[in-house]
Amino acid sequence: EVQLVQSGAEVKKPGATVKISCKVSGYTFTDYYMHWVQQAPGKGLEWMGLVDPEDGETIYAEKFQGRVTITADTSTDTAYMELSSLRSEDTAVYYCAIARDSYTPVEDWGLGTLVTVSS
Amino acid sequence: DIVMTQSPDSLAVSLGERATINCKSSQSLLYSSNNKKYYFAWYQQKPGQPPKLLIYWASTRESGVPDRFSGSGSGTDFTLTISSLQAEDVAVYYCQQYYSTPHTFGQGTKLEIK
Numbered sequence: 001e002v003q004l005v006q007s008g009a010e011v012k013k014p015g016a017t018v019k020i021s022c023k024v025s026g027y028t029f030t031d032y033y034m035h036w037v038q039q040a041p042g043k044g045l046e047w048m049g050l051v052d053p054e055d056g057e058t059i060y061a062e063k064f065q066g067r068v069t070i071t072a073d074t075s076t077d078t079a080y081m082e083l084s085s086l087r088s089e090d091t092a093v094y095y096c097a098i099a100r101d102s103y104t105p106v107e108d109w110g111l112g113t114l115v116t117v118s119s
Numbered sequence: 120d121i122v123m124t125q126s127p128d129s130l131a132v133s134l135g136e137r138a139t140i141n142c143k144s145s146q147s148l149l150y151s152s153n154n155k156k157y158y159f160a161w162y163q164q165k166p167g168q169p170p171k172l173l174i175y176w177a178s179t180r181e182s183g184v185p186d187r188f189s190g191s192g193s194g195t196d197f198t199l200t201i202s203s204l205q206a207e208d209v210a211v212y213y214c215q216q217y218y219s220t221p222h223t224f225g226q227g228t229k230l231e232i233k
Contacts, residue, residue: 044213047220049221
C-alpha cells in the first residue's frame with residue numbers, strides 16, 4: 001500500500017522558513033515524481049512544484065520561484081519542501097503527492113501539513 | 120500558464136439526479152493528434168481530506184471510482200458527470216491540466232444536496 005506520511009503542523013513567524021517532510025513507503029521512491037500543492041484555508045489548490053527523485057531535477061511554479069526548494073533524499077525515501085520568507089498569505093495546508101512523471105496526473109496524496117504564519 | 124475555469128462555482132442537486140460540472144482550459148490540452156490524449160484530470164475533495172483522483176486522460180476512471188462518475192470533453196472543454204448523485208458525493212471537485220507546468224487547477228466546484 002502506497003503511503004505518504006507528512007510531518008506535523010508548524011507555526012512560524014513572518015520572515016521565517018519552514019521545511020516539511022514527506023516520507024513514502026509502499027513503492028520505489030525513484031519511480032514517481034513528487035509534487036507539492038498549497039491550499040489556503042477555504043481556498044482552492046495551487047500547484048507549487050515537483051522533484052524527480054531519480055536525479056533531483058526540479059520544476060517550480062513562477063509564483064513560488066525563489067522562495068521554494070523541493071528536494072528528495074533517496075537514502076530515506078523522503079521528500080522535502082522548504083518555503084522561505086514566510087508571510088501571512090502562506091498560511092495553508094501543504095500536500096505532497098506523487099505522479100509517474102511530469103506529464104501524468106497525481107495519483108496519491110499525503111494527508112497534508114498545516115503551516116500557520118503569525119506574529 | 121494555462122488557466123482552468125470551472126463552472127458553476129457551486130451546484131445543488133437532488134439525490135439520484137444528474138450532476139454536471141464543466142471546466143474550460145485557456146489552450147488545448149491535446150498533446151498528440153495521434154493518440155488523442157487529453158492531459159486533463161478531475162479530483163474530488165471532501166472536507167478535511169486530501170484530493171482524490173477520479174478521472175484522468177479526460178475520460179479514464181481511476182480504479183475503484185464508481186461508474187456513476189464519467190468524464191468527457193475535448194480540446195479545451197471538459198465535463199464531469201455524476202449520473203445519479205449519492206450523499207457521499209458531496210464534495211468540492213477540481214479540474215487540473217498536466218499538459219504543461221505549472222499544473223494548474225480550476226477554482227473548484229462545490230457540490231451539495233438539494
